[in-house]
Amino acid sequence: MPKQLLKGNVAFAEAAVRAGCEAYFGYPITPQTEALEHMSKRMVELDRTFVQAESEVAAINMVYGAASAGVRVMTSSSSPGISLMQEGFSYIVGSEVPVVIVDVMRGGPGLGNIQASQSDYNQITKSAGHGDYHPLVLAPSTVQELIDLTTLAFDLADKYRTLVIVAADGSLGQMMEPAELPPMRDLREERPSWALTGAKDREPNLISSIYLGADNLEMFNRKLQGKLALIEKAEVRYEEQFTEEAEIVIVAFGTAARVAQTAVKHLREEGLPVGLFRPITLWPFPEKALFELSQKTKALFVVEMNAGQMLHDVRMVVGIDKPVKFLGRMGGAIPFPDEIERETRTLFEQIMTAEME
Amino acid sequence: METSMIIAGFGGQGVLFTGKLLAYTGMDEGKQVTWFPSYGPEMRGGTAHCTVIISDEPIGAPLVAEPDIVLALNLPSFDKYEPRVKPGGTLVVNSSIVPKESRRDDIQIVTVPANDVAEQVGTPKMVNMAMLGAMLAYTDVLSLTAVAEALADHLPASKADLLEQNIQVLQEGARVATAVTKPVPV
Numbered sequence: 001m002p003k004q005l006l007k008g009n010v011a012f013a014e015a016a017v018r019a020g021c022e023a024y025f026g027y028p029i030t031p032q033t034e035a036l037e038h039m040s041k042r043m044v045e046l047d048r049t050f051v052q053a054e055s056e057v058a059a060i061n062m063v064y065g066a067a068s069a070g071v072r073v074m075t076s077s078s079s080p081g082i083s084l085m086q087e088g089f090s091y092i093v094g095s096e097v098p099v100v101i102v103d104v105m106r107g108g109p110g111l112g113n114i115q116a117s118q119s120d121y122n123q124i125t126k127s128a129g130h131g132d133y134h135p136l137v138l139a140p141s142t143v144q145e146l147i148d149l150t151t152l153a154f155d156l157a158d159k160y161r162t163l164v165i166v167a168a169d170g171s172l173g174q175m176m177e178p179a180e181l182p183p184m185r186d187l188r189e190e191r192p193s194w195a196l197t198g199a200k201d202r203e204p205n206l207i208s209s210i211y212l213g214a215d216n217l218e219m220f221n222r223k224l225q226g227k228l229a230l231i232e233k234a235e236v237r238y239e240e241q242f243t244e245e246a247e248i249v250i251v252a253f254g255t256a257a258r259v260a261q262t263a264v265k266h267l268r269e270e271g272l273p274v275g276l277f278r279p280i281t282l283w284p285f286p287e288k289a290l291f292e293l294s295q296k297t298k299a300l301f302v303v304e305m306n307a308g309q310m311l312h313d314v315r316m317v318v319g320i321d322k323p324v325k326f327l328g329r330m331g332g333a334i335p336f337p338d339e340i341e342r343e344t345r346t347l348f349e350q351i352m353t354a355e356m357e
Numbered sequence: 358m359e360t361s362m363i364i365a366g367f368g369g370q371g372v373l374f375t376g377k378l379l380a381y382t383g384m385d386e387g388k389q390v391t392w393f394p395s396y397g398p399e400m401r402g403g404t405a406h407c408t409v410i411i412s413d414e415p416i417g418a419p420l421v422a423e424p425d426i427v428l429a430l431n432l433p434s435f436d437k438y439e440p441r442v443k444p445g446g447t448l449v450v451n452s453s454i455v456p457k458e459s460r461r462d463d464i465q466i467v468t469v470p471a472n473d474v475a476e477q478v479g480t481p482k483m484v485n486m487a488m489l490g491a492m493l494a495y496t497d498v499l500s501l502t503a504v505a506e507a508l509a510d511h512l513p514a515s516k517a518d519l520l521e522q523n524i525q526v527l528q529e530g531a532r533v534a535t536a537v538t539k540p541v542p543v
Binding site: 260 | 421
């Protein structure tokens with residue numbers, strides 16, 4: 001396929017179609033609505049299922065139902081809509097059914113605004129609903145990566161029978177970039193053996209998150225934790241740029257990482273040894289790689305479009321003694337590279353002064 | 358080589374499409390591009406803008422504090438973005454409806470009566486093409502021929518009959534635009 005100029009929201013929706021998504025249930029919300037709009041045309045055209053639900057709560061429960069029937073299914077929304085879906089997320093994980101969610105994050109709290117933000121980090125990586133679990137969270141930084149990770153999300157959801165969230169933001173959803181879509185996959189012909197397909201000529205399956213006895217529920221939780229441990233071992237993804245012999249490493253994901261990338265390029269041109277560490281999986285967080293990198297650097301500099309949410313994960317990994325600087329823009333503001341450059345230069349000066357003392 | 362552009366004006370003046378056209382042209386020439394719109398509670402007559410970056414290398418930040426080129430289609434856009442043009446950059450002003458002159462002496466100022474050009478050669482809606490023609494005449498990021506080709510390839514089918522007129526307005530904008538790089542007397 002040649003490259004096309006694609007808007008992020010349209011790109012991930014079409015990527016889902018091509019990954020074999022058979023059903024989409026959603027509710028419009030800016031800055032994600034073009035995805036729903038694209039699905040409303042494409043799914044009908046392909047004789048698949050599209051429903052514009054009456055609310056996000058309804059949409060996520062339709063998703064839960066379809067997933068229980070073994071149907072490849074997704075929804076997408078933006079921060080306030082994602083908050084409304086929390087209960088459904090928990091049931092989905094508690095029932096071990098595969099579901100893909102795309103969160104095109106916007107400024108909060110509350111109704112907030114419709115500009116790009118990364119302030120759902122804690123909400124989507126730490127639990128995304130009640131109970132003990134983490135969804136698998138993928139954070140793209142370009143339209144191409146948004147396509148690639150949406151495709152991957154379906155495979156990971158199926159592989160682990162769990163919830164996979166693609167963490168995009170208003171900037172990625174609204175921007176256009178040249179990108180290549182993957183070829184159309186055939187739809188799955190058979191439903192998974194655990195799915196609710198009508199129990200004709202077989203024992204009935206049960207999809208449920210209810211375990212009334214403490215013993216049973218603890219046993220299920222142990223199994224779930226075992227699965228999460230497996231994911232932590234096998235699915236960590238990250239990218240490093242210019243980290244060889246870097247004295248300061250900027251840690252950023254998604255759109256903030258793109259801005260940091262420009263800053264790193266400029267600072268390298270000035271001769272400053274700066275690198276970039278970009279987590280692609282926000283959960284599992286790339287702990288080991290970041291720890292090893294931090295051992296070789298003098299300081300880390302976390303840049304986020306929130307008040308410092310990933311910052312806690314970074315601090316946990318590198319320990320209390322390592323200097324960690326933070327720059328956060330909130331409420332839908334996107335940093336400019338020069339802010340990051342200025343702060344990095346100051347950090348260098350501080351390190352040099354400290355070394356001389 | 359990376360060139361950043363902000364195209365700004367009233368909603369309905371075609372600023373978002375102008376940005377898309379630049380992005381398509383850059384992409385068709387094998388370059389990296391990003392198109393980033395203002396979005397949300399916008400309306401016809403309100404303000405709209407987009408940022409386009411065209412580069413030989415992968416693009417990081419999709420927004421810029423100091424754009425290389427600004428197309429100011431109306432007065433509010435002139436007021437907002439004239440101070441932000443990068444020193445050495447270019448400001449294109451729609452002199453039909455912007456009654457101000459820039460006093461900056463560190464940028465190239467291109468002036469074009471875009472509303473008049475559009476009305477005389479095409480339709481009043483083609484202000485954006487007159488502005489774009491003026492920009493292409495005095496910058497070297499993309500050629501007018503390449504933009505005209507991209508226009509033929511990407512103009513929505515419903516507007517295909519307006520292609521020739523669009524190209525004529527583009528050419529006329531390029532022809533009548535004037536540029537100043539020396540300080541404007543105070």
